[in-house]
Amino acid sequence: MPWGAQQGAISDPGAFLRDLFDVALARADPMQCVPPALPPRPAGRVVVLGAGKASARMAEAVESVWGPCEGLVITRYGYGRPCHGVEIVEAAHPVPDQAGVDATRRLLSLAQDLGPEDTCVMLVSGGGSALLCAPADGLTLSDKQALGEAMLASGMPIGQINAVRKEVSAVKGGRLAAAVHPGRLITLIISDVPGDDPRDIASGPTVPHPSDAARALAILSDWGIEAPPAVARFLAAGGAPQDATATASGETRICAAPVQSLEAAAAQARAAGVEVRMLGNALEGEARELARTQAALALEIARDGPDRPVLLLSGGECTVTRRGKGIGGPNAEFVLAAALALNGQPGVHVLACDTDGVDGGAEVAGALADPATLTRARAQGVSAQAELDANNAHGFFAAAGGQVITGPTLTNVNDFRAFLILP
Template sequence: MAHDPQELLKRLFGAAVDSADPAKTVARHLPERPRGRVVVVGAGKSAAAMARAVEAEWSDVTGVVVTRYGHAVPTRNIEVIEASHPVPDQAGADAAQRILAAVRGLGPDDLVLALISGGGSALMTAPAPGLTLADKMQVNKLLLASGAPISMMNRVRRRLSAIKGGRLALAAAPAKLVTLAISDVPGDDPLAIASGPTVHDPEADADLSDVAQMLGPDLPEAARRLLLEAPEPLPAFEADYRMISTPLLALQAAAEIAKAAGVTPLILGDAIEGEAAAAGQVMAGIARSAALHGLPVTGPAVLLSGGETTVSIGAAKPGKGGRNTEFLLALAVALDGLPGIHALSGDTDGIDGSEDAAGAIITPDTLARARAAGLDPRAVLAAHDSYSLFDRIGDLVKTGPTLTNVNDFRAVLIP
C-alpha cells in the first residue's frame, strides 16, 4: 500500500466528519423566510454549531438550543445551554422548559426552526407528568447498562417525555415548523433522532411491558406505570423534516477519499448494531476473507461501516472504554496479528462513550505491543477496559468535540 495506513485512516475519518459539518450543510436546507418571527430551538451535540450556521445566514433570529457540555460555540442572539449526556441533568431539564416556552404563543405567520441532532434525547429532558428528573436519570442509567438497541431506548424516552415524540411540534402550533436534522441513527428514522420531538409518533401506544420487565426492580415505580399503561393518543400532524447530514453520506465521503488514494472502498452498511465486541469478531472474519481470498473485495481495499453498537456491562463495574474502542480490541483479538490489516473506529462527535477520545487505531502488532506493556488483551476486553489499553500503547484517536454527529465510523484497511 503506497500510503501510510494510519495516516490514510485518519483522512477517511476526517472526511466523514467534515461531510456533516453544519457550517457546510445548514445553509442549503433553510426554508424561505416567513413574514413573521423566526424562533430557533434545538437539541443535540450539533445544536450550537447548527445555530451558529443559521445566524450566518439569518442575522435577526432568536431562540434557545441545548448541547453537550464542551460543545457550545459563540452565537449572537440564539442562547446556547450546555447539559449532560448521556445521563440527563437539571440543566437539560431547565433547557427543555425554556425551549417549550420559546415556541408557545406564536402565530401562523411565524416560523419555528428546530435544529435536531444526536444526543438531543438526553440533553432535552422534560419528564412526563408524574415523573421526576431523578426518575428519568435512573431510567437512562438502566437503559445504558442494559445494552438495549438505540431504537428501544428512544421508544422508552418518548413514552416518559413531555417534549419528545412530537410534543415539541404540538406546542409550537399554529406556527410553521421546519426541522433540520443531522442523523446519528441506523436508517435515519426521524422518530429516533433525539427521540423525534418534531415528528408524529405512530408507536405512542406501543406495548412496552417487556421493556419494563427487562429493566428490572430498580426501575422507578412511576416510570414502570407509564411503561405498562396505555397512553392517551396524540393528534397526528404533517412534518417538514429535512435531513441535512447522515451516516451514509459520511461513509460515501470517506469512500471518495479512498478511491483517490487507489484503495477500493466497500461500504458494508450504515446501520450496523449489536454488541460491539461481537461486531468486531464479525468484521475480523470479513477482513480475514478479504486479505486471504479476495472476498468480498480484493485489496488494497477498505471496509467501511457505520451505525451504533452497544456494550452490555452487566452488574460488574466496567473499566474505561467506549463502543468504538471495544469494537477495535475485539477486532484485534480476532485477527490475532494477521499481517497488513489496520483499522480505525471512532464516534464522529469526537467522544467515544464518556471518555476523551473519539476512538482508536489498531495495527498488526497491537496485541504484541499491549502484551509488551504488561496487558492481557482478552482480559482487558472482558473487563470493558479498552480505552486503557489503547491509551497505554498510544493508539487513541483524539479530536476533541467535532460539533457534529453522524454516529460511529469504522474503516478496516486490507493490503
C-alpha cells in the same frame, strides 16, 4: 497501474484511516450541510430552537445565512458555539441533568409563545433525547436518570431506548410540535440513527407518533430492566398523553446522514487507488460480536493476497453490554475485539470512532489498532483479553497507544468503522 508501482500512496496506514475519518466529519459539518437545506428566511417572527450535539453548530450555520435570530438551543457540555442571537445552553449527556431540564422548560415556553404567522426552526441532532429533557407529569429527573442509566448499561439498541424515552416525556414523540401549534414548523435534522427515520432521531420531538406505553413496558421486560417504581406505574397507566390533532404544520429536512459521510470517505479512498467494500451504514449489535465478524472478513481478504489495498467501511451504532467495571465505549471495544481476532495479521489496520468525538463515557472518539498493537500491550504488561472482559477498551488503548481524540466535533452521524487491508 499495478499497485506495486504506487505503494507509497499509503506510507502511513494509521494516518490514512484518520484522514478518511476527518473526511467523514467534514461532510457532516453543519456549516457545510445546513445552509443548502435552508429555505429563504420566512416573513414574520422566526424562533430557532434545537437540541443535540450538533445543534449549536447548526444554529451558527443558520445565522450565517439568515443573520441574528432569537431562540434557544441545548447542546452537550463543551459543544457550545458563538451565536449572535440564539442562546446556547449546555447540559449533560448521555444521562440528563437539571441544567437540561431547566433549559427544556424555557425552550417549551418559547415554542408555546408562537402565533399562526410565526415560524419555529427546530434543529435536531443526535444526543437530543438526553439534552431535551422534560419529565412527564408525575415523573422526576431522578426517575429519568435511573431509567436512562439502566438502559444504557443493558446493551439495548438506541431505537428501543428512544421508544421508551418517548413514553415518559412531555416533549419527545411529536409533543414539541404540539407546543409550537399554531405556529409553522421547519425541522432540520442531522441523523445519527440507522435508517434515518425522523421519528427516531432525538426521539422525534417534532414528529407525531402514536403513544405505546405497552411496548415500552415490553421492551424493559425483554431486557430484564426493572424500571423505577414511578416509571412503572406511569407506563402501566398509559404513559404520556399526546394530542395529535393540535400539531404544528411544516416540513422536515435531513441535512446530513451517516451514509453520506461514509460515501465521502469511500470516494477519498478510491481516489488513492483503494478498493472499497461497503458493509452497510446502519449496522447494529454487540460491538465485540460485530468486530469479530468483520475481522474474519478482513482476514479472509488478507490471506487471499489482494493485488491492491482493500477498505471495509461500515456505519451504524454498536452497543456494549456492561459486564465489567470499565467505562465501555462501543468503538474502542470494537477495535479491541478486532485486534484480538486479527492477532497481529500483517498488513491489516482497523479504526472505529464515534463521529461526535465521544465514545461511551469517555472523552475519546475511538481507537486505531495495527499489527503491533497486541505486542505493545504485552510489553506494557496489559492483557487485551482481560481488558475486553472488563469492558475497559479505553484503558487498554491508553496504555498500548491508539486512542483517537478529536475533542468536540460539533456533529454526530453515528459510528465510523474501517478495516484497511494492504497487499
